[in-house]
Amino acid sequence: xxxxxxxxPLTLGIEIEFQILEPEDFSxxxxxxxxxxxxxxxxxxxxxxxxxFIRSMIEIVTPVCASVSEAEAWLRKALRRLEDxxxxxxxxxxxxxxxxxxxxxxxxxxxxxxxxxxxxxLQIVGRRFISQGLHIHLGMPSAEDCLRVYRWFxxxxxxxxxxxTSSPFYEGEFTGFYSYRSKLFEALPLAGYxxxxxxxxxxxxLVNLLLRHDIILQPxxxxxxxxxxPLFGTLELRVCDLPGRxxxxxxxxxxxxxxxxxxxxxxxEAPEVPMEILRYNKWQAARxxxxxxxxxxxxxxxxxxxxxxxxxxxxxxxGLEKTGEREKIAPLEEVAERGTSAHRQVNxxxxxxxxxxxxxxxxxxxxx
Numbered sequence: 066x067x068x069x070x071x072x073x074p075l076t077l078g079i080e081i082e083f084q085i086l087e088p089e090d091f092s093x094x095x096x097x098x099x100x101x102x103x104x105x106x107x108x109x110x111x112x113x114x115x116x117x118f119i120r121s122m123i124e125i126v127t128p129v130c131a132s133v134s135e136a137e138a139w140l141r142k143a144l145r146r147l148e149d150x151x152x153x154x155x156x157x158x159x160x161x162x163x164x165x166x167x168x169x170x171x172x173x174x175x176x177x178x179x180x181x182x183x184x185x186x187l188q189i190v191g192r193r194f195i196s197q198g199l200h201i202h203l204g205m206p207s208a209e210d211c212l213r214v215y216r217w218f219x220x221x222x223x224x225x226x227x228x229x230t231s232s233p234f235y236e237g238e239f240t241g242f243y244s245y246r247s248k249l250f251e252a253l254p255l256a257g258y259x260x261x262x263x264x265x266x267x268x269x270x271l272v273n274l275l276l277r278h279d280i281i282l283q284p285x286x287x288x289x290x291x292x293x294x295p296l297f298g299t300l301e302l303r304v305c306d307l308p309g310r311x312x313x314x315x316x317x318x319x320x321x322x323x324x325x326x327x328x329x330x331x332x333x334e335a336p337e338v339p340m341e342i343l344r345y346n347k348w349q350a351a352r353x354x355x356x357x358x359x360x361x362x363x364x365x366x367x368x369x370x371x372x373x374x375x376x377x378x379x380x381x382x383x384g385l386e387k388t389g390e391r392e393k394i395a396p397l398e399e400v401a402e403r404g405t406s407a408h409r410q411v412n413x414x415x416x417x418x419x420x421x422x423x424x425x426x427x428x429x430x431x432x433x
Contacts, residue, residue, distance in 0.1 A: 071206055073131075076129050076299075077129070077318060079136050079200075084197055085156050087155075091159070093121035093167040093172060094121055097123045098176070100154055104147065107150070110147065113143060116175045120175055121164075121172055122195075140311070161231045163232035165234035165424070193252075194252075196232065196246040198306065200303050200305075201301070201305070202299035205298060220343070220363075222290050224373060229405060230243035239411070242352050243352070247304070248351060250288070258344060259287075268293060306407070311432055316400075327387070
């Protein structure tokens with residue numbers, strides 16, 4: 066039996082994966098193990114800084130928070146401290162989902178049997194996978210409530226992706242995508258858009274089948290764009306690129322909480338939607354960003370993500386009243402007008418033709 070640990074509804078956890086850069090030329094720096102060693106000697110950070118797949122990235126996770134404001138206060142202090150630790154190792158942190166010019170083949174995997182095994186199994190697919198993301202955990206009161214929220218989130222994953230895109234460049238080349246990270250991720254065998262489940266029991270049966278045949282070792286080996294997390298008692302949103310500004314990270318968390326609050330307060334079930342529609346919507350988000358088209362699964366209206374976002378806010382406004390976090394959404398309303406980190410990256414590169422200058426400007430914007 067796959068026991069679901071029931072949580073306080075709408076509690077929040079945020080996981081942020083940063084790139085680690087050389088200060089001289091802003092290339093990726095394999096300094097993760099050294100920064101982690103320093104963090105483990107820091108009583109305020111030791112539990113919350115984690116290794117990731119390659120040594121030129123590092124992850125910070127919040128404790129369980131009751132609100133976005135609580136997460137914001139914790140992260141402001143913890144991220145400043147993590148920036149200091151990186152500087153002590155002669156490095157910088159950078160928030161984006163793909164580095165624009167460093168070569169994937171030059172990145173080293175963390176000295177960890179799990180990561181080394183993954184690299185061996187995935188071969189060239191794994192060697193290309195040097196991306197970073199933003200994951201948001203939302204506390205769920207029961208397994209069935211989690212599944213009901215999961216089914217609704219599945220339908221609107223492309224909206225969350227479109228408003229967070231930050232990976233238009235790869236190995237010095239403009240990919241033509243606003244989120245090339247999402248395309249790299251989909252090459253992994255147990256990643257990408259997840260299937261529908263009508264009950265938690267269906268999800269449990271699938272996980273037990275995969276465990277029984279050693280296809281996965283634990284439920285978190287399913288790297289879906291959204292997934293129930295039985296061990297934490299949460300729904301984990303994983304589709305997002307990493308926004309380039311701290312305020313936008315918080316805004317995404319606030320939007321996710323409000324959406325979940327509305328679903329938990331309603332008995333409306335998510336409609337069944339053909340996978341072709343969902344994949345089309347995600348393709349549009351990854352390829353065209355905010356200017357892509359989204360076919361709303363509920364209204365069957367087709368419009369750009371910019372316009373769908375306004376309709377989405379109106380339709381799910383009740384959740385913002387419940388969470389009391391309406392003001393936290395404002396940065397996403399600005400994104401709808403001026404674009405995401407991916408838009409800023411492309412525009413800056415077109416202006417300067419200099420990836421290093423682009424990174425310098427974007428790093429200066431993080432705390433705005």
